[in-house]
Ligand SMILES: [Zn+2]
Ligand SMILES: [Zn+2]
């Protein structure tokens with residue numbers, strides 16, 4: 439299954455250090471490689487809601503009888519996880535509490551290295567010990583935290599396990615800090631843990647990349663390997679890649695101006711982005727642009743004024759959202775959009791954020807019509823900014839399609855769902871749970887569309903009945919990107 443690894447090779451990328459390049463030709467949607475996690479742990483904030491073996495979110499989990507910390511779907515998941523949990527289990531029991539996610543992950547990595555070495559398969563291109571830790575670049579505050587983690591690690595690490603010095607523990611914690619990859623739940627919509635994927639760490643960043651990375655948990659019934667090959671990432675091509683070409687993914691969202699992206703990359707990954715889109719500031723103008731009224735551009739001062747105002751409102755909105763005060767969120771969005779829409783271009787990123795949140799929350803509150811109109815504006819703006827095969831564009835289009843369907847705009851809804859499906863086939867692949875959901879949605883909306891075209895009256899009656907069958911309590915609460923659990927009917 440991992441024979442994919444002969445499709446890329448390590449090389450010295452000019453000005454970037456190590457990188458990966460393709461050894462053969464790829465086309466949009468091709469998988470360059472699949473890589474299982476070397477080690478992974480559930481985030482501290484999710485330890486009670488996520489299976490520690492398969493990372494699926496579950497209502498009911500069974501606790502490990504020994505440590506009372508680890509939680510699993512069932513015996514199958516528990517058994518599959520035992521090899522990576524057994525030393526941790528004894529350590530937690532002896533320690534009497536649970537260390538944080540970084541310390542837990544560092545321990546899992548070191549137990550595995552002690553047992554199997556830093557390279558565990560023929561397809562692993564680099565040893566975990568050789569990954570960058572960037573400790574010398576870390577700001578004072580982060581260094582302090584690292585020291586606390588090292589201290590806790592030493593308390594937690596059993597005397598019976600192989601001893602490691604402070605330097606090598608710091609190194610592993612540094613590796614986690616700059617190379618830890620967010621592991622999502624089974625539907626890929628919520629970050630629930632963190633893991634280390636050594637080959638993936640070798641893929642350099644470009645703000646306009648030729649690849650995307652997706653977590654695919656695979657088939658649960660196939661869980662029988664010792665080290666969880668179902669927690670794995672896929673590197674997928676977004677377009678044509680020629681042999682010898684370097685492969686890239688984007689570490690940050692493109693919906694920020696180049697200056698902000700560069701700051702994020704510097705702070706988090708310690709490098710200066712020199713990609714073409716940053717060098718040329720590509721699309722920066724669109725992201726901060728004013729609109730044109732009757733052929734006359736809105737004056738710059740006015741655009742700046744509304745931009746500053748938007749930033750303040752976005753902060754206010756975020757706060758209300760975190761408090762779960764959704765009616766307040768809607769109030770803020772409406773108030774802000776009233777000022778934004780006559781002044782800002784439809785590609786202004788602060789306006790896009792407002793449309794995105796407004797559609798998300800309004801859809802949650804079942805104001806489907808208003809939600810759909812905002813969702814449509816959001817997608818229209820995204821299309822002008824994102825790469826046509828960008829995963830975020832695909833997910834946003836899916837969300838907008840579902841909102842239109844909920845609002846009874848079956849034609850537009852079906853069209854959007856088809857577009858989203860085409861993107862997700864490339865970015866997520868046909869076997870990913872979201873793509874499968876989307877395929878079911880596509881067939882459902884196609885059927886409804888046919889019904890609508892034949893008999894509008896019967897269609898609307900049927901829809902009303904379908905919507906009534908969804909009690910509010912069944913609905914997921916809006917999340918930041920607002921894309922979780924939207925297929926509530928299932
Ligand atoms: Zn499980
Ligand atoms: Zn246990």
Ligand SMILES: [Zn+2]
Pocket residue numbers: 644645646699711712713714715716717
């Ligand atoms: Zn860049």
